[in-house]
Amino acid sequence: MTRPAFGGNTIATIACPDFRPQMATVRPGVMQKRERKVGVKANVEEFNPGFTPDNKYVEILDVVKAVANTVDIMDAKILVSGGRGMGSPENFKMLEDLAEVLGGQVSCSRAVVDAGWKPKDLQVGQTGKTVRPNVYFAIGISGAIQHLAGMEESDIIIAINKDESAPIFDVADYGVVGDLNKIVPALTEKLRAELAKSN
Template identity: 60%
Template sequence: MSKDVFVFVEQRDNTIQKVGIELLGKARELADALNQDVVAMLLGSDVKSKADILIKHGADKVILVEDERLKEYTTEPYAKAINEIVKKYDPEIAIYGATSIGRDLAPRLAARIHTGLTADCTGLEIDEESKNLMMTRPAFGGNLMATILCEDFRPQMATVRPGVMQALDTDESRKGEIIEEKIEFTDADVNVTVKEILKLESKKKDITEANILVSGGRGVGGPEGFQPLEKLANALGAEISSSRAAVDAGWVEKDRQVGQTGKTVRPELYFAMGISGAIQHLAGMEDSDLIIAINKNADSPIFEVADLGVVGDVNAIVPKLAAAIEREKAIKAEIN
């Protein structure tokens, strides 16, 4: 009988990725609703020391597979290892991050295991009556939200966008079990050889990791409208993000987009500058701790979720705000 909520936890360069910790938080909630355990799946080479981190963030058990061939992600070895784990332990639910790795791995596993997969989920809940997993994702270009069930096959599988789920705080008192599994790989399983890894160094932080975001929309008027936003971001130590309208217009790179068809963010402070607040955008940022919105249209939906709203011209207000913050920083520097 299928049992437990399994989470594939990504590691890169032996560093646990944040999305895995976020998924453990949601898995803990799902498992508690089912009165089952949370089981983390950790693959890599020399990663055993990381297993305790997963237990402290909600896992009851960690299934550990260590092999030199798993040091860097390649499709076939990882797919074989997870496939064997799933067949042996028969989980009720298995969730993966909707990252480049998760989007490559999860569909292959769904085909091998013969089960369904709901991709790019923004919500996971247990149905109180059937105890099935309700998997919610954007549909029709983000204009609708669809809730999908996998009633007849197990495990119920989903990929979840980074930044959507809330990670649990570290609990140093938690204890768990580490189960070491050995997968017998053959030469046929290693059909890709990684010869070199080139890393792109970027000064820009991923917007899902930022504590403060200054986000611009159609209301800034054009690419030049982002220049004052960048000055404000620099003054605050923040990152620039945007609505879909600014990305579609070519004013900002795609990886800066917030919303259903972009990234889900949860910063401590979110500035919505010249953003009307369409539901697709709100879905990606409404859980921010503090939302400050500036828009010249007093009826903009963004004001319904904003903690502080300013009705006015963003291009007139932002430069003054940036200058005021710079002055305040200079005064504090003199005092110190």
Template identity: 55%
Template sequence: MSLNEYKGVWVFVEQRNGTIQKVSLELICKAREIADKIGGKVTAVILGAEVEGLANELIHYGADMVKGFENKRLEKYITEPYTKILSSAIIEGKPEIMLIGATTIGRDLAPRVAARVKTGLTADCTILDIDPQTNNLLMTRPAFGGNIMATIICPEHRPQMSSVRPGVMVLHNKDISRTGEVSIIEAEIDEMDVNVEIVEEVVEKKGKIKIEDADVLISGGRGIGAKDGFEALGRLAHRLNGLTSASRAAVDAGWVDKSIQVGQTGKTVRPNLYIAAGISGAIQHVAGMEEAEFIIAINSNPDAPIFDVADLGIVGDANKIIPALLQELA
């Protein structure tokens, strides 16, 4: 295999019910940055029943080309046909870099595709960059339980594959003046490729936005002391039109649900305002919120690491300061 045959950056675009998932747009924006550094083009690869109408959106966010594969059987994600089609496209198209969102679907698809095209996969990345000396993709992810950040390269195989957590990469404004090439192919799927039948799809209904999309987050940690402490955080979040979130310590203690956990083993967030109440600021948590626009830290320990990333620090008991803040806002 000649590495010089592999060119460009590809992004697997995840769509559900005809809606492009936000992480895919984030990856196209990042792919645009990477491609500009290595002098390549960005190709968005999308599978589904009717995907041609989504192509312009992908081009507006930075794709130079859209490869669409259509088939009625691709309307819902099924592991085998998606794996077969994407693997075949990679083998034929020879991208230098392949990016996939680390969603439920992406985490199922990426390792299977990597195995079939005989390359490595760095999963759950939080940072992507290019080595200026070698043009290798530098893929950084938490390792050893989140205690260190490991940067991994794949110098001897192509494509260099990475799955990336939602919310990690910056979503830039789209440019509706951009134009690109669109190729829509009718995908061939044999009966043997469809080894699973979807009988029913039940989607969990949630009455509020996800913490990844919130502009304001009030986050509690071990220093809150008990489940009851989150009631005050909830009132403050409501007062500021935001949501509550938590550190892993609060989740492990059973005070709140894991769905609102922020950090390397939780979710990555970028709110305009992040209030960290009773959170020490371990690297595992900071990695998930350090890109917030404005960070306010409340902690009784003046030496807590959270103050190193905070724009405003308040030394004191969060269980006293939060109620006082609520009273002042009232």
């Protein structure tokens, strides 16, 4: 198995030569879902590693479900993601406007969550969520390896950043170099006008 180590700065190869069976887990969204094959039968083998009915290793005392009032970013087809470059939580209004015009959702980098601007639910990346939308806007996001780990499989990546050497441009399909404070409102207006024309 291979997995990221040291904050994603290196890839570790894990070998388990001696013991079987082996088990590994993958995070949701990391792999493409296969098409469901109707009528396929799997062999289910009952296996008891020695547990007895009275042997309780875990006791569930209570189940408390988190009530999220945001839509899961992993289901979004279009994500408008903002980073520290947004400058302030108020500036995210710009991204909400763009997302509304496109019928998308707002997400963010960890720097934004750490600053307390957005909830952890919206964080994309190694310690956030892995997303694969049709379109991913990375706005004011530098493109740290831990962020890329959560979004680089997106179909189309559009980056807006004032630093032309930002690593996000290495994975972007379309890149705009400039001040997001000018580009994002202009883009939203243009899209709004185009959509109004076509309706």
